[in-house]
Amino acid sequence: MNQARILLIDDEPAFRTLCDQWLKAAGYEVRSGADLNALQGQLQSFDADLILLDLSLPPHFDPMHTLAAVPQFADRPVIILTGHGERELALEALRQGAWDFLTKPIDPDMLAVVVKRALTKHQLARELSALKDNLGKKSALDTLIGASPSMDNIRALVSRIAPTDVRVLVTGPSGTGKEVISKAIHDLSQRAGAPFISVHCGAIPAELLESELFGHTKGAFTGADKARDGLLKLADGGTLFLDEIGEMPLAMQVKLLRVLQEGSYYPVGGRSLETIDVRLVSATNADLPDKVSRGEFREDLFYRIKGVTIETRPLAERPEDIPLLITHFLELQARDGGAPSLRPDTDAFNWFIRRDWPGNVRELKSALDSVAAIAQGGVISLEDIALLYPDAQSQTAGSSARPGDSLDAQVRALEIRLIGEALARFDNNRTHAAQALGLSRQGLLKKIERYGL
Numbered sequence: 001m002n003q004a005r006i007l008l009i010d011d012e013p014a015f016r017t018l019c020d021q022w023l024k025a026a027g028y029e030v031r032s033g034a035d036l037n038a039l040q041g042q043l044q045s046f047d048a049d050l051i052l053l054d055l056s057l058p059p060h061f062d063p064m065h066t067l068a069a070v071p072q073f074a075d076r077p078v079i080i081l082t083g084h085g086e087r088e089l090a091l092e093a094l095r096q097g098a099w100d101f102l103t104k105p106i107d108p109d110m111l112a113v114v115v116k117r118a119l120t121k122h123q124l125a126r127e128l129s130a131l132k133d134n135l136g137k138k139s140a141l142d143t144l145i146g147a148s149p150s151m152d153n154i155r156a157l158v159s160r161i162a163p164t165d166v167r168v169l170v171t172g173p174s175g176t177g178k179e180v181i182s183k184a185i186h187d188l189s190q191r192a193g194a195p196f197i198s199v200h201c202g203a204i205p206a207e208l209l210e211s212e213l214f215g216h217t218k219g220a221f222t223g224a225d226k227a228r229d230g231l232l233k234l235a236d237g238g239t240l241f242l243d244e245i246g247e248m249p250l251a252m253q254v255k256l257l258r259v260l261q262e263g264s265y266y267p268v269g270g271r272s273l274e275t276i277d278v279r280l281v282s283a284t285n286a287d288l289p290d291k292v293s294r295g296e297f298r299e300d301l302f303y304r305i306k307g308v309t310i311e312t313r314p315l316a317e318r319p320e321d322i323p324l325l326i327t328h329f330l331e332l333q334a335r336d337g338g339a340p341s342l343r344p345d346t347d348a349f350n351w352f353i354r355r356d357w358p359g360n361v362r363e364l365k366s367a368l369d370s371v372a373a374i375a376q377g378g379v380i381s382l383e384d385i386a387l388l389y390p391d392a393q394s395q396t397a398g399s400s401a402r403p404g405d406s407l408d409a410q411v412r413a414l415e416i417r418l419i420g421e422a423l424a425r426f427d428n429n430r431t432h433a434a435q436a437l438g439l440s441r442q443g444l445l446k447k448i449e450r451y452g453l
């Protein structure tokens with residue numbers, strides 16, 4: 001790896017000069033110094049990829065003193081330079097996190113090999129950790145299932161805004177994934193290692209919400225027999241998710257506004273100001289501007305929490321998400337139950353696609369859970385569904401599109417149904433199914449992948 005940066009710390013000027021020449025000749029950028037102060041000082045302006053460190057340094061010439069400093073630099077390879085008879089010290093240096101050691105007099109060829117190996121391994125370790133990071137990020141986006149333009153748009157927005165600290169308001173009907181989206185934003189952000197604290201503003205009684213959020217001191221109110229941290233404090237460094245923010249009582253809205261303006265608050269009954277660092281993500285299925293115009297939601301708070309708005313659509317407007325969601329939930333069930341994944345037959349599949357799902361994805365998931373519990377032989381059939389939804393048999397005739405759907409949605413729903421039927425007719429043989437549909441095999445495969453069939 002050329003042009004890597006090496007910092008050489010050794011008190012012998014002649015050795016420094018020689019070593020400096022060897023390393024520069026090998027294509028490295030080199031800085032050097034004679035003691036631990038020089039090491040600290042150089043690192044301020046020179047982000048070394050590797051440190052070569054002599055153990056006996058002025059003013060104390062005490063190897064133990066130098067050894068004690070090794071762990072703080074060991075996020076990059078540190079190679080210890082020792083004199084003869086210092087094997088024990090060298091081993092101790094390795095225990096402290098040093099990468100390797102070389103015994104003086106140094107052989108330039110040996111130096112070249114050890115330095116190159118350390119830099120290569122370190123580079124690989126860094127790449128691996130970056131890959132793992134990216135994998136984590138990809139899988140957070142992958143939790144947002146759906147092939148519709150609406151879901152594509154949401155995923156694109158989430159990946160753009162997640163790394164910033166911008167506040168986000170997620171709006172949309174109940175059960176459309178507002179919390180999943182908010183969690184993905186957290187998981188993709190720099191705050192992913194800190195807590196994601198979810199507060200359901202409508203579920204906590206108004207009189208308790210303040211102490212739940214801000215915490216309280218001992219004796220702050222009857223029953224407060226000990227001090228308790230609030231959810232804001234628990235979320236410090238992470239993300240606070242305020243679900244159903246439209247249901248927050250007006251008095252609490254004033255208090256929340258103050259926290260957002262000042263970044264600090266007093267616990268209930270407390271006199272010492274707490275400062276916080278949280279990212280706020282809010283969600284609502286209410287029409288907040290309408291609530292503002294009716295005086296039920298503070299306008300100033302609305303603009304404070306709004307930041308970037310993400311809108312989820314009802315499932316009925318995006319039937320093309322249903323096949324992927326079915327596969328996803330059936331796979332989750334199979335994973336949790338340690339059993340092979342179930343699959344719906346064509347009629348059952350069409351029934352799932354044609355239904356309106358007023359409770360949206362949550363309702364679809366719960367229907368799949370119940371139907372899967374009674375299905376037999378690895379396949380979900382319309383008969384299984386009819387045991388729980390008696391009108392199921394009569395609902396399947398006709399196209400899978402519904403009146404009122406956009407033309408696009410109807411075309412997609414029809415494609416899904418026809419492809420599903422063709423695959424079933426030819427026992428999943430894609431070449432034959434493609435021929436019957438007048439598509440190329442490649443074209444059919446693309447559609448199958450897009451619709452998650």
Ligand SMILES: Nc1ncnc2c1ncn2[C@@H]1O[C@H](COP(=O)(O)OP(=O)(O)OP(=O)(O)O)[C@@H](O)[C@H]1O
Pocket residue numbers: 143144145146172173174175176177178179180181243283284285361362365
């Ligand atoms: N796009 C999606 N991908 C994967 N799972 C989803 C998706 N949308 C919703 N879900 C699942 O549906 C269920 C409901 O989702 P969620 O709680 O996020 O909805 P919500 O909009 O926040 O609902 P509410 O307004 O009632 O709080 C959850 O089990 C969630 O995992």
